[in-house]
Amino acid sequence: MKPSHSLNLPQRDHEDLHDLMSRLRRAGEPFSLATVVRTISVTAAKAGAKAVIRADGSIAGGWIGGGCARGAVLKASREALADGETRLISIQPEDLLKDRGVSAGEEKDGIRFASNMCPSQGTMDIFVEPVLPRPSLVILGASPVAIALADLGPRVGFDVTVCAPSEDQEAFAAANERIEGYALPVEATAHRYLVVATQGRGDQAALKAAVSVGAEHVAFVGSHRKAESLRAKLLTEGIDPAALDRVKAPAGLDLGAITPEEIALSILAEILRIRRKDQRGTNETVYV
Structure with a gap:
């Protein structure tokens, strides 16, 4: 018929x-x-x-x-x-x-x-x-790398949430969401990728907030030595060692990046590799 x-x-x-x-x-x-x-x-x-x-x-x-x-x-x-x-x-x-x-x-x-x-x-x-909701790039801090991430993130399919002190909020007018300080919500409706890009301004508070919530990836913009120093301090505050083990430091792929824009690009490249790891060869998902 x-x-x-x-x-x-x-x-x-x-x-x-x-x-x-x-x-x-x-x-x-x-x-x-x-x-x-x-x-x-x-x-x-x-x-x-x-x-x-x-x-x-x-x-x-x-x-x-x-x-x-x-x-x-x-x-x-x-x-x-x-x-x-x-x-x-x-x-x-x-x-x-x-x-x-x-x-x-x-x-x-x-x-x-x-x-x-x-x-x-x-x-x-x-x-x-x-x-599905668009994946979320959560940036903690207002450093030049943070600003570059907020600029590049939407171009590769991310909604951007910025956590920064009130005096730095104007630098992120185009972000999808802005949070004063580092009070991240525990739950998220979409996959989220966290980048601590405070670079000397509130490192410990921001990293503590980042490891206290669920995320697909947590990265720290800074040297491995600095990250280890912060880890030791957070352990004394009772932070779960397993949560701290999730932190990737330094953030990004090793591309020889120097400028804030290049560092931001290396971080996004790493996040994209993680995000797409299990999606190759599959039908494309619609993100909104």
């Missing part, structure tokens, strides 16, 4: 979903977008139908059909948000799966198959796309 390609969604629904996704993006909330890309025979939803799915598995808006598709799509959404990869789900009747030589839950040629147990016995192919 000829596949159906009818959008079957009024324009208003599309506009409402766009508004919803914009709100979730602004809130830094991860979600996935499920889109019906093909249907064969009788199905409740038709090609073009969409749904926005939150990380907790709830459907925030839109519609892609009833229980025949829901379980497989929600599972794919959870997996996509966990690893940042897209999924293509094909929901088919049992007899068609047998004809293809595949079983429900099996993945073949990039397609995850699921069984349609509904009376309609139609086929639906659904593309599930994770939409």
Whole structure:
């Protein structure tokens, strides 16, 4: 039977979903977008139908059909948000799966198959796309290297948060978020990479704040000897040695950098290598 390609969604629904996704993006909330890309025979939803799915598995808006598709799509959404990869789900009747030589839950040629147990016995192919908050570059300090990092970070896909004394805040007018002092939130909605770039002004307080929160990477702009001296002081304050072991010092790849801009570039190169380590060869994740 000829596949159906009818959008079957009024324009208003599309506009409402766009508004919803914009709100979730602004809130830094991860979600996935499920889109019906093909249907064969009788199905409740038709090609073009969409749904926005939150990380907790709830459907925030839109519609892609009833229980025949829901379980497989929600599972794919959870997996996509966990690893940042897209999924293509094909929901088919049992007899068609047998004809293809595949079983429900099996993945073949990039397609995850699921069984349609509904009376309609139609086929639906659904593309599930994770939409994740942009990774965060958190800069502690207002040194020339910190200023260069804040300038370069957005160009390679990072939202920038700057933690600095109130008198230095004007140097970071373009930052996505500014925090006076070093009061970092313990939890973060996106992956964050911390760089202590105080360079002699509040080193100990900034490093203590950096190792007290969760992060993908913590780096210190300064020599290994200076970092070890600060480590010894923080140990006397009761800081967990394992937390201090996470600190990379000196920050950045060894590129022979001299100027603040070159040092900032070496730091971002190191962070990008860490961030992309497990993403090569995978489908590209959408960041918002």
